[in-house]
Amino acid sequence: MRLNPPYLHGAFLALNAMSDAYFLGDGPDCIRAKGEQIHGRHDLFSTLMSCKGEHRIHYTGLSVFNIAQNLEKEIAAGLERIAARPACGAVFMGSVPMCTIAGTDYERIVREVFAGAFKPAFVVPPQIGLAGDWLDGYSAVLEVMACGMDLEPAAPGPERVAVVGYMMGRNEGDHRGNIRELERILRALDLEPVSTWLSGGNYESLRAVRRAGTIIAFGHGRKAAGILAERLGVRLIEAELPFGLAATKRFVEDLGLKFGKQAEADAFIRKELGEVVPALEWVVPHAFLGRRFAYAGDPHYAAAFAEMIEDLGGEITGMILMGGGRHLTEVSRASLSARPRAVFEPMQNAVERDWLGLSRREVDVLVATTMAVEFIRPRTSWLEFGYPSDYTHFLKDEPFLGFRGALGFYSRLANEVTRGFCMDWMTPEEMQSQSKAVSENLLSDGTCRRPE
Template sequence: MIDGGRSRGDARALTELANLHALGLDPALFEPRREDRFDLPYRFPYQLGLFMAVNAIPGCFVVIDGPDCIYRKAEWIHGRHDLRSTLLDAGGRHRVVSTLMHSGEVIKSEGEAVVKRLRRVAQLPEAELALVCSMPHVQIIGTQYDALIASVEGELPLPIYEVPSRSLESDWLGGYAEVLSTLARRLAPPPEAEGLVEDEVAIIGLLMDRTEADHLGNVAELERLVADVGLRPVSTWLSDRPLAHLRRALTARYLLALPHGVDAARLLARRSGATVIEVEQPFGLQATARMLMALGEASGRERAARAVIERELRAIVPRFEWLIPSFLARKRVAFSGDPTLFDGLLEGLGELGMRPLHLSAPALRPEYGVRLDSDYPPTPPVLFAPGQSVVRRQLEGICASLGLDLIIGGHELPVPKDTDPWQGSEREKIGRLHFGFPNFFCHAIHDSPFLGFQGWAWFIQEIARTIGTR
């Protein structure tokens, strides 16, 4: 009990109420309703994260024990969110492979369809790795996939790993992280490995939800910063690079663990003896600086890290000065996306004088990477995996009362239709920045990172452009 007998929950509720009043928001907008329990969830499924990870590892295939509806999920990524995706193939050599197990056949299944698909995958010359997972209605019969895999491991020329099926309790971010953890448990080191290499770094947990130049830009930016500190980035999980590149993580002295890769980095460290450096998402200037200082302190390169930070800030910060009074100060923002970006976003918006009025995530609250410190400027209550009508109701209420200058989020963000230009709206007052997953409308053909120092500069440029052209 704190605050003179009030519980921690009471104290949190009072803080949220004070924040709402400070922001000028009506607390009634944020009160739950009975009918919200029956709402469609604003949360993306586990398999989407699994498919993202497969998409970001060339030569990786996944056999899903379940019906062919999995291809509809793969189509969210292939050809829509990621125009460079190779998940599906016009000739039928898909990297997402279904056993076509429908509900009528589940009770009779002994896993023979899985083994059949694994043998077919192994015949493809481009196949370097096969994963196995199942849909929930197949999972309930308790098929022993480890035994099925063991029955063909000596026969087939590629590694095969089971990814636990957690569709019922997890989401897309959990699916992505589970693939990384599976690799961390099972992946063999490089054949030439002879222990850890002192100046090598592996970056674990980069969320590569597509292989276009925005995420390739994230890879380049983080690897550039690691190299500038005086270390060698040898493996980035994931980075649209093949299995041989991922294996190099088992020889790296330092594992730079981003939020989506903390569990994987810890598993790797148990096997290799590497030093794990757990950091927040490098989204924003201060978050990136803290990441570099953590890396510098762990590796004995504090001076080099400080020099890099000072150089980057000296080059970038002056570029924001004229944007702040002209486009950014006092602008009202709604953001929905990867929750590990929330802290960097709030810190960065505060530096720019912007007002966040809505924060939501199409995901459960992750175990790592979300602090939501009380020392930020007043923020609204954060929604994790809310109902779609809850998000829409809040945005409609905010637009009707205070108004919004900018909505940032993916294509599936349930915005009011009269605020979305892609729905044929004539309303020009609210800018719509399509960012995050899924992004069906905006694609990257040149490096445009959003992480690191250069990534924050790009992000603020896009905010200013969207507000200026709404």
């Protein structure tokens, strides 16, 4: 097994980021269990599950005992029941690989059930073998909507923009804050944000993309962004995530150039840096200069994270990239692969062999997901970041994108570095060895023997 969340986890993160999206999965109850790994664990504000039984994730119950039976009528009836719920704004149908190979024609069933078009409905493409991962699942949901969404009446405006391909990891303050920070940046350039795919809003808020004259594409949904731009006949701008001061500066400068808003962009950058940079004056020499950091998480954030650390004088000692290298551009993939101790979606036994018990002698702070932390079991400071983050939650807006988000993220990192100064990370065996070494070099007057 690779250290990389599975396909349905990503698909469910996308559904979790649409408040009125419902899902019927052809398969056993493990489908709902995947939703439970998001609801109330990774995302305290998730609505995928309901204590009243009004779940947004449903399953057919197909198993090895009845997979040879024709259950098309039961599937159709399940879709009709879900669509009839007043809170349902859109229906998604999918399956686990075991059921996919049975050959059920989900596309035909969905067409027949929703022939009257009383609710929008989509079939999430199945995972192909064991090759797909969580990033494939997330982007697949965006792509199927981009292809099948009703975009009439389209009314694109020249300064209206839509952001497509943002990974809305959860409905908590970190990601809610990111959405507001992205919108704040766009408005500072006199642009009107009309829709963000995805943002935690309802299905209708995503249809507002039809009002955009430009689509800004992020890495988690570049294909969907391209499909929408082609369908609407509007401009497509491929952008990097504004993660960190340097990346945010490039993001704003690029938009300023392409929209003819260079003056607004320059003014905004000067104002933001004037507020953020002085706040870093103390922490740079104490918490970052010469400190060592490791990363285990979403590959889309990896290069920008390394830039953030190295710009402040820190060092990246290793990276576990939890996603296939195919999700990045060839240049980004090659650049990350060239870094020491960097690997895409490694096997779990390799992580245990090479990273287990990561110590303070090797790294000052590990920035990682819950999944990575639980495999590595670090004996040094660690900061939870990305999916899943079961132990760290944000009840109020605390973005990590944009200039303000960069300052907040630096603050979290600095706290973990300095917290490590007063913690004893040594095992009992290491403490005994150190005590023995000190006693062997202790002279009669209480001082230590000078090294020869």
